[in-house]
Amino acid sequence: MRPRRDGDESVLTPRWPHRANLGQGAVSVLERKGVSAFRYRVGDPADYVFTVDIYGYRDHAHPHRHVGWWRFELPAGQGDAQIHLDFDPVRQESVSISVNGETLTRVDSWHNPDYCFDPLGDLQLVFRDREGEIRRSETTLLKFFDRDIIRGFYDRQYASEGYTPPDDQPFLWLLHEYKKGRLRRLFDKHIPAGGLALDVGCGRSLFSEIDADFPFKVVAGDLEYVGVRTRAGEVPEQLWAVFDADRLPFADQQFDALFAGEIIEHMPDVGVTLTEWRRVLKPGGVVIVTTPNRERLLAVADRRERPYSEDHLSELSYRELSGPLLRDAGLTFVEQSCLYLELWLTDLWSNDPTDDHLQTHGNRTSNVWLMKRLFGWGRFLPWLSLGMIIVGRRK
Template identity: 75%
Template sequence: MRMVTSDRFLGSRWPHRVHMGPGAAPERDRKGVTEFRYRTGDPSDYVFTVDIYGHRDHAHPHRHVGWWRFDLPRGEGIAELQMDFDPVRSESVTISVNGDTLALVDSWHNPDYCFDPLADLQLVFRDCEGQIRRIETTLLKFLDRDILRDFYDRQYATEGYTPPEDQPFLWELHEYKKKRLRRLFEKYIPSGGCALDVGCGRSLFSEIDGTFPFSVVSGDLEYVGVRTRAAEVPEQHWAVFDVDQLPFTDRQFDAVFAGEVIEHTPVASASLAEWRRVLKPGGIVIITTPNRERLLAVADRRERPCSEDHLSELSYRELAGPLLRDAGFEFVGQSCLYLELWLTNLWSGDRTEDHLQSYGNRRKNRWLMKGLLPLGRFVPWVSLGLIVIGRRR
């Protein structure tokens, strides 16, 4: 797991600081470990805590996993931070230096916290008056299928695609994506063949107007949603399954479509290998997913997951290159979406945003959104959304 950090300096002369390293172990089964460097003086001059919140939602107490206070040794060194949230308790966070475990000074935790796949880990320094002087934040990714399943049960159930009418960006993106995918489906999926729609949600095949000259089998983890869609779209075949453990024989399908799926899987390479298994020789995989290296993230110089359940956001270079190749596919082509050209807060120090997805997400700007949507094909490595096509070798 990559852990991308940012350090907020809230006092230019504040002498105590920490720095999180770039590498860490995955958070499996709600457990994980990482290291950080520290430089501190007299512990009586500061209060140091480890705080963990929901990703981008730091409301206390319901989105606060807890805080754990420690006194770091005076001087400079490397500390090991261990986490075990099964269950959440006062012993969930420990810190050791040179093999010695630091004493826990104080803590608070939320035993009823509902975990999302992503969380924010903060290393916080306060002065003796309780004012925050320095924060370093890093992203935690919990590679736990139960967490992912519970998140979907809470968030997605069987709602339709209904973005607010006065915020049209997602609507325009979705409609443009459907047009691009219809052309790709008609081009690459043979007439009379059979396509597998993995992690289907409501199934994009069923949302595209018209009929296709091939059959579709759609499936997802969530039973109620699949059952509801099966009643609404009986001409399509529906099933309940895990995208990494498909209940189908080898070489059964002519195509696999994974629409906004691979970013939710704990190990993208394992998902690709399983999708290849059920494809016939020469079969096609069509993948849509957010681009981890989209222009906004590059400009902001940090990882910017599009959603709280995106464990494996990929870059175009990764997906179209070694990931496809190592999984037994050859790269066929791409039809990537949208270019974030109207960035705000680039030099202010505030969070960088794409104007058309934030303050400018208004109907009066639809003409500009439509103009920027096709540009992703020309610079796919910094596009917002990836559409990548591979062929089974």
């Protein structure tokens, strides 16, 4: 049977006596500082090499995706320890370990002072033997709640090729097209003729991509000025603006609808963001949210948090978004139109992370027929779907 751990790429050797087990859940890094607890059981320090390694999320290429490694000797026996992180800036002292209130001596380290942080990263605890072979490792997720890191990530995305998938990997493109069809029906159903809709974190704006002659006006906005200016020239029928999705420059009760397409998972504080969105809605106005499902079937099968992208700080579950999060923000759940079930799972019984075949090795044109069949199945088991479309209404 496959051994389970909190992080990806766990490596276990049954007879290896030295171990360290991370606490449950991701580690929040605020203002580039954070703390993670772990339990350990080790023998003679002469028998092992123990390091804390920090990488990019699911990208452990050395050196450009490697923040650094820090080597320590743990006290013989078993106990509880804390890892203290401080990446302001990245330096030799960025990682330290304390046991019973005492800071351990750092044996050795290497760090990458030019590392460009993404909103997500991986923290690894690694045991090697004296020949340098990895005998045991465990990984947990780091979440960097830092606006400069988030802005830097998107600046790099806009400067490169962005999110466009290769032509020979049709899954994301087909899912996007299917989602546009579902959204068009929801827009027609819930946004009144002559009304005013706000598209937050719009990118190219799905309203304009759907290319429909909607009977309502759209105000679309994003953080990136050049992209907004370009789209304003291409789609003059819409109004365009530059603003933060959680700091809206609009008066209370101004809009009949608010659409947030794949944006809420990037927000540092989801509750504050939903409350801000409710503020600008008229009584009875609707919010339509699309976002990945943190508890999608793949993540449930893998028994670990598996953010869909390295910039998804706040992925939510269907249970959370359709229930308490909406209610606490003063919104009521109206309906869902969730997307896709990851039914073709691979590596369920190996040491490798579980994956969905149709999004990895099976992401090719010969499987398009199966992808299209599975896109609609998320509506029947929304709590396990890959992508969520949730409609809420202001009370």
